[in-house]
Amino acid sequence: DAGVTQSPTHLIKTRGQQVTLRCSPKSGHDTVSWYQQALGQGPQFIFQYYEEEERQRGNFPDRFSGHQFPNYSSELNVNALLLGDSALYLCASSLVRGEETQYFGPGTRLLVL
Amino acid sequence: GIQVEQSPPDLILQEGANSTLRCNFSDSVNNLQWFHQNPWGQLINLFYIPSGTKQNGRLSATTVATERYSLLYISSSQTTDSGVYFCAVDPIYNQGGKLIFGQGTELSVKP
Numbered sequence: 520d521a522g523v524t525q526s527p528t529h530l531i532k533t534r535g536q537q538v539t540l541r542c543s544p545k546s547g548h549d550t551v552s553w554y555q556q557a558l559g560q561g562p563q564f565i566f567q568y569y570e571e572e573e574r575q576r577g578n579f580p581d582r583f584s585g586h587q588f589p590n591y592s593s594e595l596n597v598n599a600l601l602l603g604d605s606a607l608y609l610c611a612s613s614l615v616r617g618e619e620t621q622y623f624g625p626g627t628r629l630l631v632l
Numbered sequence: 633g634i635q636v637e638q639s640p641p642d643l644i645l646q647e648g649a650n651s652t653l654r655c656n657f658s659d660s661v662n663n664l665q666w667f668h669q670n671p672w673g674q675l676i677n678l679f680y681i682p683s684g685t686k687q688n689g690r691l692s693a694t695t696v697a698t699e700r701y702s703l704l705y706i707s708s709s710q711t712t713d714s715g716v717y718f719c720a721v722d723p724i725y726n727q728g729g730k731l732i733f734g735q736g737t738e739l740s741v742k743p
Contacts, residue, residue: 552730554731560735561718561720562731562733564730567729574729575727619680620665620677620680623677625673626673628673
């Protein structure tokens with residue numbers, strides 16, 4: 520039973536560029552949530568996707584957008600990258616719109632120079 | 633919004649010692665999870681425990697929802713227990729699935 524997978528594992532970008540991160544949920548899960556974890560901090564909720572729609576959003580600007588595909592996989596897009604976007608980006612999957620246990624992927628480390 | 637406070641922020645133990653980590657939260661929750669983040673950043677599920685007590689090997693957890701706290705017990709600690717332990721809650725006023733994390737407890741177990 521495959522767990523949550525994310526790609527790429529590491530990424531280096533420069534300010535102003537755009538980035539796309541990818542996530543495949545645990546088998547059988549239908550809900551994907553994205554989190555940003557800055558160094559030394561706890562993860563912060565970005566948004567959640569269920570039935571290919573954004574269901575909840577945290578306190579992040581519109582530069583952060585996402586998508587969920589019919590196979591439940593998801594993408595996180597960040598436009599106009601800032602130095603402060605450097606972080607570990609974590610994807611979590613769950614059942615029933617996140618009302619059950621969330622399982623996290625290994626994350627993508629993004630460095631913005 | 634809900635506040636999640638973990639204590640202590642740092643903990644250093646000798647191998648074999650026991651420890652208790654605490655998580656206080658300021659509002660009612662649907663869900664509470666404990667995670668261990670390893671040095672590579674992977675968040676490993678320890679417990680889904682909105683209330684009650686659970687045990688898994690050397691680890692156990694108790695959540696007293698009416699008093700808004702949860703405790704994680706680690707017995708006979710091993711060096712592989714090192715890392716950051718996070719408590720995360722899903723407030724009752726949310727639609728579900730929006731976990732709010734505490735700042736974590738960084739545990740270092742020395743041989």
